[in-house]
Amino acid sequence: MENLAAKNGKSRKPVSQQDPTMIPPMDTIRILEGIYEESVRIYRSNLRIVGLGTVEITAARHAMEKDEQGAPIGTFATPTVFLGGSNLLLENLTIINSAGQGEGIGQAVAVYAHCDRAVFRGCTLRGHQDTLFTGPLPPRPRERAVFGGIPIREHHSQYRQLYEHCYIEGTVDFIFGGATAYFDQCQIHSLRHYRNRSTYITAASTPQGQSYGYVLYRCYLTGDPDIASVYLGRPWREYARTMLVECRLDDHIHPAGWHNWDQPANEKTVTYQEYDRLHAEELRKHRVPWSDCLARGSAEWTREKIFAGDHFWNF
Numbered sequence: 001m002e003n004l005a006a007k008n009g010k011s012r013k014p015v016s017q018q019d020p021t022m023i024p025p026m027d028t029i030r031i032l033e034g035i036y037e038e039s040v041r042i043y044r045s046n047l048r049i050v051g052l053g054t055v056e057i058t059a060a061r062h063a064m065e066k067d068e069q070g071a072p073i074g075t076f077a078t079p080t081v082f083l084g085g086s087n088l089l090l091e092n093l094t095i096i097n098s099a100g101q102g103e104g105i106g107q108a109v110a111v112y113a114h115c116d117r118a119v120f121r122g123c124t125l126r127g128h129q130d131t132l133f134t135g136p137l138p139p140r141p142r143e144r145a146v147f148g149g150i151p152i153r154e155h156h157s158q159y160r161q162l163y164e165h166c167y168i169e170g171t172v173d174f175i176f177g178g179a180t181a182y183f184d185q186c187q188i189h190s191l192r193h194y195r196n197r198s199t200y201i202t203a204a205s206t207p208q209g210q211s212y213g214y215v216l217y218r219c220y221l222t223g224d225p226d227i228a229s230v231y232l233g234r235p236w237r238e239y240a241r242t243m244l245v246e247c248r249l250d251d252h253i254h255p256a257g258w259h260n261w262d263q264p265a266n267e268k269t270v271t272y273q274e275y276d277r278l279h280a281e282e283l284r285k286h287r288v289p290w291s292d293c294l295a296r297g298s299a300e301w302t303r304e305k306i307f308a309g310d311h312f313w314n315f
Contacts, residue, residue, distance in 0.1 A: 028047075039081075043154070045085035046087045047088055047089075050092060064106045087117045108128060109131065112149075119313045133177045166183070171194075181213075198229050200233060204233065219244070221247060230254060233272065238270065243273045274287070276294075
């Protein structure tokens with residue numbers, strides 16, 4: 001798929017010079033129904049990838065795999081699909097990291113979205129720990145010298161992503177990263193951890209000064225039967241921003257809602273909010289005091305406002 005995308009390339013004005021209100025010419029790749037066992041890297045921009053029928057792209061790389069020197073390859077070498085461009089539309093695709101979970105597996109990314117002006121429409125993303133990474137990476141890692149993983153060829157001034165009517169599943173931090181990402185009417189499903197301990201849905205690393213991080217808009221948060229309680233999120237970095245707007249939550253969500261990742265200082269810098277006109281008062285009794293439960297204001301959280309009038313989803 002990477003080779004096909006490269007062959008279809010055409011000379012165009014750089015994305016940074018394009019009128020943000022205009023939709024650029026798009027090349028289209030249509031994938032016939034089937035199961036494709038491969039890891040895919042796409043560095044192209046202005047590209048539409050559409051699944052015809054049931055299309056699964058699956059691979060099973062995981063962080064504890066060993067490289068040629070015998071060292072673990074790490075989280076960011078594991079994605080089934082890597083996206084590195086701008087103006088991208090993925091539609092009707094199922095993308096899976098089938099490595100599973102456990103001490104010998106660790107993180108296993110299904111989609112590494114290092115992209116701007118990207119739309120995922122009607123897609124299914126399956127994995128366990130770290131299913132979806134919404135770039136960019138933080139400035140530096142905390143536990144190793146370098147992040148490693150897939151080579152980055154292009155950095156973007158913004159990372160704006162829309163997930164529309166998608167299904168995303170996982171266990172620990174299975175939506176994580178620094179993008180401004182809008183999840184519109186998605187099902188976010190928590191799988192049972194192999195130890196059946198409490199887990200976390202989001203782990204935003206929103207850069208300091210960025211206006212928006214994750215917005216879950218009218219999403220449905222579900223969980224496996226008899227699952228241990230699940231937190232809405234914890235901050236991968238201290239300025240994490242995550243908002244739930246008119247979402248429906250099943251009973252698996254921990255009453256406290258949010259976790260500080262065992263660093264109390266994060267409580268002063270994160271922004272965690274829920275907008276629920278019917279249940280805000282009741283939620284406020286249980287949620288951590290450093291989050292907000294609001295009955296009004298949900299009308300302000302439209303995709304048009306979050307993306308400052310750039311209608312890039314009109315592909």
